[in-house]
Amino acid sequence: MASGEGRHGWGWLDCEQARGWPEPVPRIAAEGWQRFEERAPADVHSLVGDLHHDLDPLVRAARATPQTFLHGDWNLGNLGERPDGRTVLLDWSYPGAGPVAHDLAWYLALNRARLPESKEASIDALGAAQADRGIPLEGWWAAQVDLCLLGALVQFGWEKALGDGDELAWRCERAREGARRLA
DSSP: OOTTOOSSSSHHHHHHHHTTOOSHHHHHHHHHHHHHHHHSOHHHHHHHHHHHHOOHHHHHHHHTSOOEEEOSOOOGGGEEEOTTSOEEEOOOSSOEEEOHHHHHHHHHHHSGGGOSSOHHHHHHHHHHHHHHTTOOOTTTHHHHHHHHHHHHHHHHHHHHHTSOHHHHHHHHHHHHHHHTTOO
16 A cells, blocks of 8 residues: 555545445445455456556556447446337436446446346347447457456456455456456
């Protein structure tokens, strides 16, 4: 930990701790990050910690891939279905520009226990849907998925460390793949 940092190394958690943990989620996140340090392989823990302190390498690499308009909060609670079968997205609180695989990574992270198919099948389905619409995937899709799955571990590593070992192991391996894509 660098000089001047608190126990957790992330100012927002240290601030919440100093306030006596007035809300439960920051305390749970702090416990999760502690578990992440204990459970994640050392190389992945170091990678995620480095990116917490300097996200620029990940942002630069992801920006080098195609960008689109994002919903920002793809979770099953924000999805509906029209009578004709089309999907409806609700709760547009976090829209913005970014890599489409960010919404995918968010969806996979928040909905893991309720996915109707495997994570790999979900990744393949989104890639196929883009290809079906004439979007060429060569040269960027695999890299963008790897980078965004790494980003999801940077965001949700605390939560994954509180869960089962298979999920954490899958995410750590995908983070390593994303790390190979960093400039």
